[in-house]
Amino acid sequence: MSDQTAAPTPAALLPRHPADGFTADPLGVLDEGHCRHGPVYRMPVDGVDTMLVGTWAGLGELFAAERGRLDVLNTPLVHDLFGRALFNLTADGHGEARRRLRPALSGRALPGYVPPLLDVIGPATDRWARQGTADLHGQVRELTGAMSARVLLGITPAEADADQFAAAFEEFVAATGAPPGPARYADRRYWAGRSARRDLHALFARRAAQTAGDAAGGAALAGLVAAFADAPAGAGPLEDHLLALLIAARETTASLLTWCLVELASHRDHAEYAASEARAVAADPARLVARDGLPVLRSVLAETLRLHAPNLLSTREAVCPLTLASHRIEPGTRVAYSPSAGHFDPEAFPRPRQFRPGRFLTGQASASRLWAFGGGAHACLGRPLAELMALAVMAAALQKGLPHLPDGPPARISFRPAKAPIDPLPFALEPAS
Ligand code: HEM
Known part of the structure; x- marks a missing residue:
């Protein structure tokens, strides 16, 4: 998805999307943001400026680039309560666990x-x-x-x-x-x-x-x-x-x-x-x-x-510079993805708002297009x-x-x-x- 030949654009120039209505209809707001701006844009989440990554291709690129560059962003509360649990670990300790x-x-x-x-x-x-x-x-x-x-x-x-x-x-x-x-x-x-x-x-x-x-x-x-x-x-x-x-x-x-x-x-x-x-x-x-x-x-x-x-958003923090969707992300940037970011794409899932399990039986749709269990370094272990x-x-x-x-x-x-x-x-x- 990223254009490897052109120089990446600074993330500060990413389009901004308003968070209005996020509490009542978060998926609608996220979806509208991706329809308008593509795989990445900025939006405040819980009052903090965040880079949102979405679409099936966008998540694929995120997970491929993640290891060593993005850490799971957990709050001090989560660190206190969970100690050195898997999702609080990084690098070799995380892989070993x-x-x-x-x-x-x-x-x-x-x-x-x-x-x-x-x-x-x-x-x-x-x-x-x-x-x-x-x-x-x-x-x-x-x-x-x-x-x-x-x-x-x-x-x-x-x-x-x-x-x-x-x-x-x-x-x-x-x-x-x-x-x-x-x-x-x-x-x-x-x-x-x-x-x-x-x-x-x-x-x-x-x-x-x-x-x-x-x-x-x-x-x-x-x-x-x-x-x-x-x-x-x-x-x-x-x-x-x-x-x-x-x-x-x-x-x-x-x-x-x-x-x-x-x-x-x-x-x-x-x-x-x-x-x-x-x-x-x-x-x-x-x-x-x-x-x-x-x-x-x-x-x-x-x-x-x-x-x-089940999960609405998973959050990361850039610990090294990286490029996503042709944008340069600096260390310290907060990045988030929604596992359902590509789940309502009508090209992958015709009539996306309808409950139609048959689409997975007839081969019309593939479960490999779903990111509900995340992906990459922190993909669901369970x-x-x-x-x-x-x-x-x-x-x-x-x-x-x-x-x-x-x-x-x-x-x-x-x-x-x-x-x-x-x-x-x-x-x-x-x-x-
Ligand atoms: C329907 C049920 C489940 C869903 C939708 C789900 C979804 C997810 C997602 C989206 C992530 C990635 C979070 C991220 O990117 O930060 C994750 C991570 C994780 N899940 Fe699940 N999960 C489910 C059930 C389970 C169960 C049953 C277990 C254990 C018995 C489990 C254990 C974990 C662990 C340990 C991680 C963290 C992995 C890591 O940080 O390396 N999950 N899950």
Whole structure:
């Protein structure tokens, strides 16, 4: 995309786009900016001048140029709470930590997670079929927390650690809402979160000691303990990474599941089509991790990720000069991208505002054009696990009934920390006709 022959233009000359209406319709504002100005422009985000990068090609160029030139921009609050977790690391330590974390979150590890996941999911989907719920997103968040605790740490919902973990984790999550700068010290949530972090680290260490040598518990912990046993200090401590994985998994996966169920409730024909595939999972759960298994459910997942990418913006800071879309970016520039920046391009996705999972089945559209899981140096490490959890919940739900929203789809939406309904959303699974 960048013109390699012409001298790059200084980023200060980039077109500026107004942030008006960003809170209510951030994707609309970002999209309009890219339609008007192309892959890069400047806009204030949360009051700070930011260089926005978008379009499918723009993100490809960003991710290709990122390593060593752009660092994830995390606030002092995030550094305090997460310590040396993956997304706070840079350079070699970051690469080393990713290499050690990845095997437990993908590939051959996944089939072992299927039975424990189904154990956790069953009671929740039974409840939705029996009595429904007054708050779909709240329930799905809780379920995602229970799935992550089970698969990452080996905590089953019935054991004493489950309540202790859930309570400390909620305190910790609440602390992420404290002011990002010096004002955090005056916020009660910050100190409660620091204390919850210590409790969670102690719980992780205790469970890690229990799991040592037990590679078969259907949890990632045993493999992670082994992978970090001889890790260099630069790779960060496993306790920090575990907390980061739990946080990275929760709001995003809960968001994806909520919107999958909302869209299926509004498109009964797709729900019925997906339900017939879901019934085959009951007989053969291994399909959940088969490479080309479950094309219909996967197409629903892809179309939901396209329309409702959970993350709104990811932010970087230039640490070395670089060129993006023929513009020279100086160190210190704040850069942000939206994972859905190219998801509404009518050339890649005809009728982009419509929910049409079939586009991914017929080859009309390719899931490789989606950036919902990011890309480049910080691409989502939990993508295979997120997809497994989402497919497992959808399959279990559709085996019990078709999604139904008695009060209709959500009227008000918030976009951060992940896209979610603002108000409680009544939901039920209805027997298929
Ligand atoms: C639908 C669910 C998910 C979505 C949409 C999602 C999306 C993303 C995105 C867009 C990024 C890149 C952020 C950036 O560029 O700064 C990211 C990073 C990350 N994700 Fe996910 N994620 C999901 C689920 C998960 C799960 C289940 C886990 C772990 C079990 C996970 C772990 C991580 C980690 C550790 C990173 C940071 C990687 C790094 O900094 O190197 N994510 N995710």
